[in-house]
Amino acid sequence: xxxxxxxxxxxxxxxxxxxxxxxxxxxxxxxxxxxxxxxxxxxxxxxxxxxxxxxxxxxxxxxxxxxxxxxxxxxxxxxxxxxxxxxxxxxxxxxxxxxxxxxxxxxxxxxxxxxxxxxxxxxxxxxxxxxxxxxxxxxxxxxxxxxxxxxxxxxxxxxxxxxxxxxxxxxxxxxxxxxxxxxxxxxxxxxxxxxxxxxxxxxxxxxxxxxxxxxxxxxxxxxxxxxxxxxxxxxxxxxxxxxxxxxxxxxxxxxxxxxxxxxxxxxxxxxxxxxxxxxxxxxxxxxxxxxxxxxxxxxxxxxxxxxxxxxxxxxxxxxxxxxxxxxxxxxxxxxxxxxxxxxxxxxxxxxxxxxxxxxxxxxxxxxxxxxxxxxxxxxxxxxxxxxxxxxxxxxxxxxxxxxxxxxxxxxxxxxxxxxxxxxxxxxxxxxxxxxxxxxxxxxxxxxxxxxxxxxxxxxxxxxxxxxxxxxxxxxxxxxxxxxxxxxxxxxxxxxxxxxxxxxxxxxxxxx
Numbered sequence: 001x002x003x004x005x006x007x008x009x010x011x012x013x014x015x016x017x018x019x020x021x022x023x024x025x026x027x028x029x030x031x032x033x034x035x036x037x038x039x040x041x042x043x044x045x046x047x048x049x050x051x052x053x054x055x056x057x058x059x060x061x062x063x064x065x066x067x068x069x070x071x072x073x074x075x076x077x078x079x080x081x082x083x084x085x086x087x088x089x090x091x092x093x094x095x096x097x098x099x100x101x102x103x104x105x106x107x108x109x110x111x112x113x114x115x116x117x118x119x120x121x122x123x124x125x126x127x128x129x130x131x132x133x134x135x136x137x138x139x140x141x142x143x144x145x146x147x148x149x150x151x152x153x154x155x156x157x158x159x160x161x162x163x164x165x166x167x168x169x170x171x172x173x174x175x176x177x178x179x180x181x182x183x184x185x186x187x188x189x190x191x192x193x194x195x196x197x198x199x200x201x202x203x204x205x206x207x208x209x210x211x212x213x214x215x216x217x218x219x220x221x222x223x224x225x226x227x228x229x230x231x232x233x234x235x236x237x238x239x240x241x242x243x244x245x246x247x248x249x250x251x252x253x254x255x256x257x258x259x260x261x262x263x264x265x266x267x268x269x270x271x272x273x274x275x276x277x278x279x280x281x282x283x284x285x286x287x288x289x290x291x292x293x294x295x296x297x298x299x300x301x302x303x304x305x306x307x308x309x310x311x312x313x314x315x316x317x318x319x320x321x322x323x324x325x326x327x328x329x330x331x332x333x334x335x336x337x338x339x340x341x342x343x344x345x346x347x348x349x350x351x352x353x354x355x356x357x358x359x360x361x362x363x364x365x366x367x368x369x370x371x372x373x374x375x376x377x378x379x380x381x382x383x384x385x386x387x388x389x390x391x392x393x394x395x396x397x398x399x400x401x402x403x404x405x406x407x408x409x410x411x412x413x414x415x416x417x418x419x420x421x422x423x424x425x426x427x428x429x430x431x432x433x434x435x436x437x438x439x440x441x442x443x444x445x446x447x448x449x450x451x452x453x454x455x456x457x458x459x460x461x462x463x464x465x466x467x468x469x470x471x472x473x474x475x476x477x478x479x480x481x482x483x484x485x486x487x488x489x490x491x492x493x494x495x496x497x498x499x500x501x502x503x504x505x506x507x508x509x510x511x
Contacts, residue, residue, distance in 0.1 A: 077125030093457025150308030440485025
């Protein structure tokens, strides 16, 4: 069946699209300048091909060492084919350049099911694509996308699996360490591997972290004289090394570019930057015990909304202390705590009373799916009736146990219950979205272009495009919903299709 939907979906199938100007900063825009950029130097007077080499100076030459025939890190992954259900040739039929462009252009999916699946794609172990080089352009794009998604722990594990022993890999590993407060081991690696070529700012930071303040000060002064650091870097590094000298000085102006290295040094001199206005990955810095509970909660909510925080971590933060105020986030904490106490006690009456407020709190921050992951099974074991029973079924349909919840439900939306069991045709679809979902489960709905790509060894490319198409569907293109769901199902991703469809119909989301 030909591809349906708007011109946007057709464009996504034809060529990769660039991110819009108002999109959030990508990791490639905010990574720290922690390693030197080494570029080949072209000679103005190249030596004739037959002329023997002649030394023009007694100085030691600059030598660049390149490992010949080194394997591309593009094939490195954390999740095997047995775990993901995706074949080893996921990327191998597509060009590396096309895949890199698609990965970079992929926007944050609107639905948790697609957020999770995009993360799985980035972590999948698969053969390298066509034209893959030893620099691992696709691997770097995958890591950067994980950083964009706020998935720091998976990104760190992926980098460590690849070795993080080249400047570009180390640069990313170093930034993850800075944001999670584990920079000391990264600094030791930097000092042990001079080939990584750290910048002056990174060297000074790490020397200071190791307690070698004289060496850090000498490095700063040397680079100041040589003109190798900017005025803004000098001002920040000087305060970082000796903040007491600047007690009477006004605070530094806001940096033009915030990197994890700048963020941590600003924090060290008492001029911290708030994370809500920064890229999502920076929110992890507020999860450290050095920040206040309110900042930790706000960061956890932001990360949970993006699917970048385990549900039990959010629960642990919500229930770790007693709120000392009311309003805003404290009302959410109170609602969750009351419900958590009731569910742990197994008291149906208390649960029925506390559930609506807790659910409203989770809807407010768009963390319904983490809430369902935490509590759906416990709710299913309680004899809840009426509105509470219906709400418990809805929550169950957002959990990993959606199919068993649907089979045992005594009440609930007939179409959602049929969809959860993979049979939406058995019920009446009453909205345009429901009809689009129903069409996506028809046997002849698979779009020809995506199906052809999958058959030609371009499955990964087709899946990236399908995620983008579904995202367009969330914004209102019902034909795109049908195409994406049909394709997911045609390649064996039934769980992804059902979860995405259920979330589309239950949650209030828009791109």
